[in-house]
Amino acid sequence: MASPITNYQCPACTGPLHFSESTGRLECDYCGSSFTVEEVEALFAEKNEKARISAEAEQAETSSRDESWDMGMEENGWGADAEGMKAYTCPSCGAELICDETTAATSCPYCGNPTILPGQFAGGKKPDLIIPFKLDKAAAIAALKKHYRKKPLLPRAFAAANHIQEIQGIYVPFWLFDATVDANVHFKATISHEHTTAKEIITETDHFNVFREGSVSMSRVPVDGSSKMPDAHMDAIEPFDYSGLVPFSLGYLPGFLADKYDVTMEECAKRADLRCQNTAVEEMRKTVVGYQTCTVCQKSFKMHRGEVKYALLPVWMLHTKWNGKDFLFAMNGQTGKLIGDLPISWGKFCGLVGGIFLAAFILLCMFGF
């Protein structure tokens, strides 16, 4: 039976191939050969198809076995721990790889070979598009160091002693939604005038009911389809440059982790709808001009939902530990935007803010009191 794993090997020396961010080609570390994604895809098309069929056959076999026989897995095996996990054999060194059932690309922890699990995309929607990695690991590390700079509240020990525990280039599954929103928005707006008489200061405020009806179209609003990825991190590294989107190919995956979506398009659509609606309100608000205050008091929407694409987008995830706490950073693998919450030295915070307060208070007391 064919292995459900594809290991892209160099046609020249059989060494492992990995995708290079700088050249956009698959390169061999051993003989230095490089190939385009299309060339490698053509070479390994047959192997991938076999891997997919093998995966489906294995799945079918497992299903029929489960229906026919009670294997007593819960008593003898991994029980609940085995749920959501899959085991593969590395075609390079023979080691057993235990992966999350959504993992579509990984590396063998024993021999380091980049490994593709094309069968993972079987039975689910295959990604339509992918943005290949443009920035490498070194860029991610440099961006993290830059992220530490000019942060007076960052504990000195964190920046000095910080060692990145883990750094992974991950193709994160995203749903990209097209939508047009028809919005009806009612605002309350005011204009105030002040004039003075000999005895009084009179403030006259004119109140207005403002109504706007219009529509806004949005293209490829991204919502991450991986429950493992924190939404805040994935949102904060936006936007991606969609001019870099290309049709999906397994050839882009070697050397990186890749996940299959585990949050359905229907679930993600709720967040996309909300973001589109908020954007429509913001656009209508921009047309309310000439007022001093403006607040939304009523809004209604009609969504015209368009095409939804499934795409893998490149993200570098960096993980570090400090004082027993985990700190997770994410960098857009295309644009280099890096985000992540940093630890705060509350002693420094109190010192700086308290110092500024005291200095300002003393100066004001000296000159104004």
Next chain:
Amino acid sequence: MKKRIAAFWLLLCILVFSLTVPAIAASDDSEAELDYVTDIAGILTDEELDTLESEAASISAAYACSTYILVLDNYRLYTDSDSTFNFCMETYEKYNLGWGADKDGILLMLSKANRDYYLIIHGDGAGYAFTEGGRDQMQDRFLTYFGRDDYYGGFRKYLSECRSCLQAAAEGKPIDPFTKKDMEKLVFFCLAPSLLLAAVVGYLLYRPMRTAVKQSSAGSYIVPGSTELRQRADQFSHRTVRRRPRQSDSEGSSGRSYDSSGSYSGSGGKF
């Protein structure tokens, strides 16, 4: 020669007399054209008036600082100015009030109809005795009487406070407590701006430490030129008017005033 000597002595005597008479005349407040206590509004009985007058005279003589009370129906009937400070200053000048050459004195003016009061101080000696803190404390104390229309009680309190201030000044320790007004000033002009500045700086320092934030909108993904406004309506609903009393130009936010020469200072308000 004898005639010349006699003429010289005569000239010297005239010179000395001409110099000493004004000095003698200015050594008290006998030139003032108002009593210490003047009640045009008629809110005090004769007996009360006499008591207050003798008390004020006693204080004035004891500390060489004239202490006046002026009660009017409505001060606006006597002046074109809207400012109580200007009116008190005019009155002080017009009636030649104050003790000695420096015209040291304190005048409490009360305008009954519009419930205005004003306390004006003139002269370096009075300025030394009646500090801003001392005046604020004095006002807080006598205003509680005026607030309940106990004018006689209020004036008695005013005079006793004047005596205390002058006595303290005579001992070289003028009363200058940290008053409620000082506290308000400290809070509004020093504490609040300092706190605000510290909060803004704190936020600016904190903000870049928290960059993993969920997006609530999708402005980056708007199709260029797709925003279409189909209907717009801006309808006037109603007007609201808010009126606040205006402080006169010569009064600061604390209600304190100073004239341009610096010889007068005062504070007042409503009771």
